[in-house]
Amino acid sequence: MLRKNTIKDSVGDRIFMLCIYLLLIIVLAAVMYPLLFIISSSFSSSRAVVSGSVWLLPVDFTTRAYAAIFNSKQIMMGYYNSIVYMVFGTMINLLFTVLIAYPLSQKHFYGRGIVMTMMMVTVFFGGGLIPDYLLVKNLGLLDTRWALWLPGAFGVFNVIVARTFFQTSIPPEMQEAAQIDGCGDTRYLVSIVLPLSKPILAVMTLFYAVGHWNAFFSALIYLRSEELFPLQYVLRNILILNATDPEMMAASTQEMRDQGFQQVLKYAVIVAASLPVLLIYPFVQRHFVKGVMIGSLKG
Template structure:
């Protein structure tokens, strides 16, 4: 019996070749993904002349932290970081709250007219008023040049509502909800005590989706904000790059060449400064991210 099981589990030559082919393809994909990241990290601390001449292609050469010095010499960097953290934490909290409150009732079969409501939600994914009406609405509501202009208009994502609703419908047994209803539990108690504890994977996915979107957002701040004290990190970094380009145009030809080289180093440093927090966050949510995406997307 054991010999038979061993024969069934023994890999054939074709199986081994298939595995090696998979490993080779995955290794190539890994190199394609990881090389740009390593290059940017190395270039941000390397001599810009060596980077520009192509002598630095993987590991740092002529190590210098000039790019980071230029970035952090700007006093607005700290305030930009604090603003972005505030916008990300507060915005993500509101996003999760609104998404859950919309997805839970839409996942209930006893909600009358839920298909109509869902159709109206989906309609907004394809048709919107456009930038000018949105700006006029934000201005009319008195949110112009306030942090709420970056949070309230993006308080919920219809696509994320669909994902969370699908998770509630197909990953949480309906019998559990029926048993809780028989015991006399209210809908809010059911959501808080039963649904949410069973939905940690999809909540982790939504947290990552929303937080990354808030962290990387700069266009709304560019449109709605004029007070530099409210600028998020991305907009502050954009201002640094623009200022550096203006300095290039104002100098002599020799100084301009040097400024161009420095600008490249500053750009690489800016990329690292802007993305490091997200890169540090993702590994802690990876297992929930993978599980939540698969569960939320298997069934429609």
């Protein structure tokens, strides 16, 4: 009989791995507990939340806070605006990123080094908030959706990652063969480059989409009309300014308001605002990991 050669870990290695696992468990608990507490509080009664009875699981389970949220025009309008900003903003970001990264990836593009240097300067130096505001004002974009789209039409970091991907992952011989067959640059980009760039496009889509969904500062600076406010801006008003929609409070009884129903609403709004991103991420995780590895290892 052949004896299998097995290498046993030493006692020191086992102790080291045990310490690593314990540390990871502690970090996981530190990250997960606030999330579980917020979710449990959002499904608990106002009395339980105010008295501090909620620790890990919901107490006096109820969905009244979520019912009040979905009856609020302010929250629903914020949801609609955030979806519009995320969808169209991400499309604009991808369009500008690809149109800038692809020419910069071509070796025969004259002056690409100068263009990249000028773009890198903007990463380290910026004009500041006041010049940005004056520029948006002079362009007539104040209190419009374009004020949240055009100033951040593309990210320099994403352009660099996309350019690196185009240079290293798509063989130049493929472009030469396409040119011999009479394929122009536009047709080559649309028919060959983009289908082969799905992993990196998925990564940039996730980055841009999450950024648009979580953005509130630009809305705070450039928007004045309530019908244009995104969900995160509405959430900020509820959490910081206690500017709860009267329609949500009207959906509750006087007893619930006296016992801290507004506090329960805050937890419920946090969950409702985070849910779309949490639902989207598992579906793009595979492309996300693959795209990040491509951009890091081949850069």
